[in-house]
């Protein structure tokens with residue numbers, strides 16, 4: 501194997517302009533311009549994240565690939581920014597010096613897959629925690645407890661009707677529409 505190809509694909513239409521260093525690139529569809537993050541930089545971030553998984557340096561080969569819906573008008577010298585249809589050709593061209601044997605490839609594959617599992621679990625945990633927090637907040641509000649500071653929620657009259665505010669006002673500015681308490 502020749503290294504790990506890190507491929508960022510984009511399905512943008514229109515003219516695409518940009519360069520290697522800029523923070524943003526521009527998509528132009530009949531004069532309608534829209535900026536997006538420089539995908540070379542974005543892919544560099546992915547490469548960095550992968551790099552961090554390995555104890556030893558690994559050869560990464562980043563490629564940015566656009567669908568043929570896009571008309572690439574970018575000024576790129578060193579990096580690989582291509583059309584998705586040319587991806588196999590590009591990978592073949594870049595596969596020049598073999599630097600890993602199959603055992604090493606298996607180890608790398610294992611490292612990446614292990615991390616994918618870990619990230620999947622973290623996403624799951626994050627969703628569970630968010631749900632728990634929302635439930636807890638709702639329970640506090642139902643019990644007239646300020647979810648922000650633990651004070652008491654009291655009914656107040658404002659310009660636009662009644663609302664519940666925290667008894668620790670003005671230290672705590674938590675409010676909730678009284679309709680939302682029903």
Ligand SMILES: [Zn+2]
Pocket residue numbers: 646647648649650651666667668672673674
């Ligand atoms: Zn409060």
